[in-house]
Amino acid sequence: MHATSTVSAGGDNAANASATIPAKSDSRSWARAFADLKNGFQQRELWSHLGWQDIKQRYRRSVLGPLWITISMGITALGLGLLYSQLFGSEIAAFLPYITTGFIVWHFILGCLTEGADTFISNEGLIKHLPAPLSVYVLRTVWRQMLMFGHNMVIYVLVISVFWSEISRPGYVITEGGIPQPGLNWSALLAIPGFALIAINAGWVVLLFGVVSTRFRDIPQVISSLINLLFFMTPIVWSTDILQKRFGDTVSWRNLIAELNPMYHFIQIVRAPMIGNQQSWHHWAVVAGFAVVGWALALVVLRNYRARVSYWV
Template identity: 80%
Template sequence: MQATSTLKAGSEDTVTAAAPAPAAPGNRSWARAFADLRNGFRQRELWSHLGWQDIKQRYRRSVLGPLWITLSMGITALGLGLLYSQLFDSQIGTFLPYITTGFIVWHFLLGNLTEGADTFISNEGLIKHLPAPLSVYVLRTVWRQTIMFGHNLIVYALMIAVFWGSISRPGYTITQGGIPQPGLDWSALLAIPGFALLALNAGWVVLLLGIISTRFRDIPQVISALINLLFFMTPIVWSTDILKQRFGDTVDWRDLIAELNPLYHFIQIVRAPLIGNEQSWHHWVIVGGITVVGWALALVVLRNYRSRVSYWV
């Protein structure tokens, strides 16, 4: 009887020891993907400090420091504004603010596209030695571009102070014979949620391009090759009024050059309120749709390939 009891007890211990432990979430799990984003936002002091240090290191030992960002933007905007206002026979008082604001927003988009593709590659050392979420490096890039955007707004403020009378007047036009604009008023505050939407999209762009570029190193080169084409196809130094004046109100492939360009809609939700342009709801709808689709793709990529980034870099 005692031997039988001992045998039964031993069998129960064997079964208990053989029972599998609860499985931990795998590397490819939504829980870990969302935890990465959540923990990255919590480490605000880390990514904000790294982003500011990037700006300081870039202009270390220079006399003007980060003000070179503002100066270079101002020179570029002034030169392009003077040139294209003469080419398109436009008044400098309305065309220069149009180009300046468009160029400021474009610079933010451009920075997130180009530097976003190199986000994890340039942070190779930190990724391999610092146990931090991947989203920290994404936020570092977006924050750095936001700081540069803030510096460039100094140029916008100076431009508004000089040409206030031209763009605050209801009915002004960007080009000769163009669509009358309502003029600058309190609706300029809509640029704040517009930029917030830009920054939100910058997050998924940096995250998605950053992960893909660590696996396929040709992606940053492809983006660099397309930048100039995207710049001239986006209404930054030219206005959609020019298309309507030359080809009429008939919708054809020429109008689609602007409307099918997502960068145009991103620029308009910030530029239009800043210079008192007519604001169309369809720009917000398109940007909102891109935001949802973009973050869905980025989260899928983060879920599936987050754990491989440290090996790819």
């Protein structure tokens, strides 16, 4: 009787001990991370509608509405194009298309960086009340930036229409004494896969920086502080021809300022075909490499911290 009671007590203790051991959580799993991305893409109507509503809300009750995106971009590109073409001794017919396309691509990258860092923070209400995958908010941000890119392309079409005869001419130069360019031709279609590659990178940038920024709220301020430096360090309002004319073809850190800047490669894979500039495979290789490494990091972050975002925002 005593032995039976002991065995019974031992069994109860073992059962209680097993009951107190928490079940292993599967929130940190690759399956859930990939399911989040899959479900996010499947809810296309949700994030596309939210992205378009963001733009409409921003310009609500204005007469021109989203056209203000195009107007502000056009004024900025025109003003800086006129100024820097004179500073660098460039023909406005060659330099204005160069600076305009650079601005258009830069604006897309800039939006993904700055607004991407605030993606989950700005969607706090929806995240806490709407049972949607995190990737929905990532796609919402990227889609909104793509819509703004489409609006800005109106400026590109206008500039190309005005200066077509100059930039379609083989051998034209951006700055005086610069490298002759092949001219605008059918290779301009390469801008489409180039922009698609940038958009793929935009996905991991928004996801990675968005999650990290919910935990460390200083990240958006750090990005905003570095934006102006990145802008002037990137060949947008100046051309790499200037470095070669100033320092020659010798390999030095001064000549590598542009090559060591990732933003230059991102802009060049779209800008070069759009204005008939020389294209190099290494720009594509760098951007593709960033896509692979960036998405690897973003997926690790999504796997480990996806469930915590709702508590951090």
